[in-house]
Structure formats: structure tokens, C-alpha cells
Amino acid sequence: MSGPGNPPRTTGRTPSGTPYTVHGTGPHPVVLIAGAGGTGRIWAHHQVPGLTAAGYRVITFDHGPEPAGPGTAGQTGVQAACGADAAGPEALAARTVELLAALGLPPCPLVGHSLGALAVQELLLTDAHRVSGALLAATRGRSDVLAEALSRAETAAAYAGTRPPPAYEAFVRLVLNLSPRTLADEGAAAEWLDLFELAALTGESAAADRPLPPLGHRLADYGRIRVPVLVVGFTDDVLAPAPLGREVAAAIPGARYAELADAGHLGFLERPDAFNALLLDFLTTLAPTDPGVSHAP
Numbered sequence: 663m664s665g666p667g668n669p670p671r672t673t674g675r676t677p678s679g680t681p682y683t684v685h686g687t688g689p690h691p692v693v694l695i696a697g698a699g700g701t702g703r704i705w706a707h708h709q710v711p712g713l714t715a716a717g718y719r720v721i722t723f724d725h726g727p728e729p730a731g732p733g734t735a736g737q738t739g740v741q742a743a744c745g746a747d748a749a750g751p752e753a754l755a756a757r758t759v760e761l762l763a764a765l766g767l768p769p770c771p772l773v774g775h776s777l778g779a780l781a782v783q784e785l786l787l788t789d790a791h792r793v794s795g796a797l798l799a800a801t802r803g804r805s806d807v808l809a810e811a812l813s814r815a816e817t818a819a820a821y822a823g824t825r826p827p828p829a830y831e832a833f834v835r836l837v838l839n840l841s842p843r844t845l846a847d848e849g850a851a852a853e854w855l856d857l858f859e860l861a862a863l864t865g866e867s868a869a870a871d872r873p874l875p876p877l878g879h880r881l882a883d884y885g886r887i888r889v890p891v892l893v894v895g896f897t898d899d900v901l902a903p904a905p906l907g908r909e910v911a912a913a914i915p916g917a918r919y920a921e922l923a924d925a926g927h928l929g930f931l932e933r934p935d936a937f938n939a940l941l942l943d944f945l946t947t948l949a950p951t952d953p954g955v956s957h958a959p
Contacts, residue, residue, distance in 0.1 A: 682723035686714035697776030700726030708934035754781035828862035841898035896929035
């Protein structure tokens with residue numbers, strides 16, 4: 663059943679098997695690209711309703727690994743933990759291009775968070791003609807000491823082949839992803855702990871824990887980007903510190919930077935109204951494109 667608060671949805675898969683969902687029937691598409699873990703429904707509670715209510719057609723997709731099956735039975739524990747097919751930014755950019763082509767979309771806005779933002783940045787260097795604008799949230803253009811330390815720690819944990827108890831994993835995710843303001847709210851912290859523990863119990867957080875390939879220093883390359891870009895940083899983000907996002911904005915000609923206070927790495931979920939306001943305002947600044955123009959090969 664569809665309606666103002668429940669827009670129609672259609673689902674499908676790209677030729678390579680990436681599952682996607684199209685929300686709403688608006689003439690102007692917007693593609694949302696999740697971070698590590700790759701679950702498209704992370705946008706469902708806040709960004710999808712906000713965008714469809716504003717008349718946009720929203721595309722989300724899952725880019726995380728498929729559940730283990732017969733094809734993975736021969737993997738070693740290390741391969742399974744690390745993800746032999748784990749996608750870095752370049753691979754995710756290619757998967758996004760395939761999605762845009764499969765749906766025959768005109769040049770449209772892309773919204774990326776964390777790994778999703780890194781993928782959009784790569785796509786802007788290789789297939790910018792498919793993009794009318796990009797919002798990059800919780801991003802960076804280079805590694806730093808803390809990111810490298812976390813990568814080493816997660817690689818060591820993956821090779822050890824063990825996972826912490828779900829309750830402990832939930833606590834770590836809470837501290838890494840949310841702001842001190844949320845942590846100080848005991849009711850909110852308890853709700854987030856329940857969500858993180860459920861994800862740990864069901865294995866949904868495992869993909870997010872995989873170490874990613876090392877990130878090179880890409881800031882100089884971003885000087886070639888020519889589409890409109892808004893970089894959104896979160897003041898309390900420890901995984902993608904706001905100053906590193908500000909560097910990305912400074913490196914892209916004409917890019918704008920905005921920062922949300924009292925928000926951690928998941929700031930688009932902690933402060934969805936403020937994030938959506940930035941997103942919708944940015945979308946109104948983009949030149950409209952003809953929704954009938956297809957860029958499918």
C-alpha cells in the first residue's frame with residue numbers, strides 16, 4: 663500500500679546481482695550510497711521519507727557481501743573474515759556506475775556516506791558525466807594515524823578469527839559512531855545499544871568491521887572534479903574527523919563545506935532533520951536535468 667507516508671517501491675537487481683530499491687515515482691532521481699556494510703535500508707527511516715516527500719525518486723542499494731553459501735565453503739577463516747571480495751572505493755564506484763546504467767538514469771545527484779562517499783569521489787574522477795551533483799558525508803581524502811591504527815587492529819582481529827561478544831561489540835560501535843551528546847542521553851544510548859547489539863547478534867555488523875584497502879592520498883586528484891559538491895562533516899566524528907572532510911571540500915573547485923555539531927560518524931541518523939535540511943537545500947541548487955535522458959550503454 664502506498665501513500666504520502668509510504669511511497670511505492672520497486673526492487674530489482676543489476677546484471678551483476680546488486681539488489682536495489684526504487685522509492686517513489688518522482689521525476690528526479692537521487693541515489694544514496696551507504697558506508698561499510700552496504701545496507702541500503704540505513705537510509706529508510708529518515709532520508710528516504712524526506713526526499714520522497716519533496717518529490718524525488720530515491721534509489722538505494724545493498725553493496726555488502728552476500729550471505730555465505732556453497733560458493734564460499736572453501737574460503738579460509740581469514741578470507742571469510744576479511745572478505746575476499748570486500749569492495750574498496752574503486753570497486754564500489756564501479757558498482758554504482760553499473761546501477762546508474764542499468765536503470766538508465768540521467769545525470770543525477772549522488773549522496774555518499776563514509777565508504778560510500780569515498781566511492782562517489784572516485785566516480786567523480788572517472789564517470790562525472792553521470793552525476794549532476796554530490797553530497798559527501800563523513801569523508802576524507804587521505805588516511806591518518808587513527809585510521810591506520812584502526813585498520814591494523816581490525817586486520818589483526820580478522821586474522822585471529824575471533825569476534826568479541828555482541829554486548830561488547832555494541833558498546834564499541836556506540837562509542838565509535840555517536841556523539842557525546844547522544845551518549846549522555848541515557849534513553850537514547852540504551853536504544854542505540856539495543857540496535858547495535860541486535861546487528862551484532864544477527865551478523866549484520868560483521869561487514870562493517872572488515873578492514874578496507876589502504877586509502878591513498880587523493881586530495882590532489884580531486885582538483886579535477888568539476889560537478890557541484892557539498893561536503894558534510896560531523897563535529898564529533900572519530901572515524902572520519904571533520905577536518906579531513908574540510909580538506910576534501912578545499913581540494914574540489916567550488917565545493918562547499920557544512921558541519922553538524924553534536925553528531926558523530928552516524929550524524930545523518932543522529933541529527934536527521936538537520937542533515938536532511940542540508941541535503942534538500944543542496945539539491946535545490948543543482949541545475950535540473952531532463953529525466954528522459956538515458957545514459958544506459
